[in-house]
């Protein structure tokens with residue numbers, strides 16, 4: 001998941017929509033306090049941070065320094081209108097992976113995100129594994145029992161979410177918030193529809209079903225280690 005720290009609601013919504021269209025899960029923090037809150041409880045869910053410098057309650061640079069002081073190694077791309085050399089130097093010296101100035105071309109931002117993630121993945125793992133299911137985070141291809149499963153963008157984001165929380169029940173609202181827009185109609189059945197697409201792709205004759213409905217609560221991905229419902 002990408003954490004987007006950006007106080008300008010229009011820019012945040014534009015970037016978040018663009019990233020989600022590319023299949024990334026995105027969470028937005030409109031100020032430094034929210035970003036620190038997310039970092040405190042969900043740092044392990046994050047793959048990358050896009051960080052604005054001018055925030056209503058502080059400076060992005062102090063956030064970055066505090067993360068690096070705590071040895072958080074995830075890639076951080078500074079995204080700011082400050083295009084002077086001194087700002088770039090202090091950003092990179094504070095531990096930024098890259099520095100992109102506004103206005104920017106979205107394709108370039110995507111390429112820089114991919115580059116930052118490639119570098120990070122060489123340090124961390126490039127795949128998630130749950131039972132006999134593997135998901136390659138770079139190629140976005142899943143494998144079950146060594147059979148390749150092609151996934152559409154939303155299916156991929158949905159599967160990544162489940163694989164990051166194996167055996168945990170995820171409610172429709174949680175899934176909507178993390179994979180779709182925040183303002184998506186909560187009465188929509190889009191989650192159920194995509195879960196059924198995903199389930200069809202994951203099911204293999206002779207192998208236990210992985211994606212289970214928990215009546216009245218949501219869905220969960222079982223790790224296939226012999227547990228039964």
Ligand code: CA
Nearest residue numbers: 007052054055
């Ligand atoms: Ca700002």
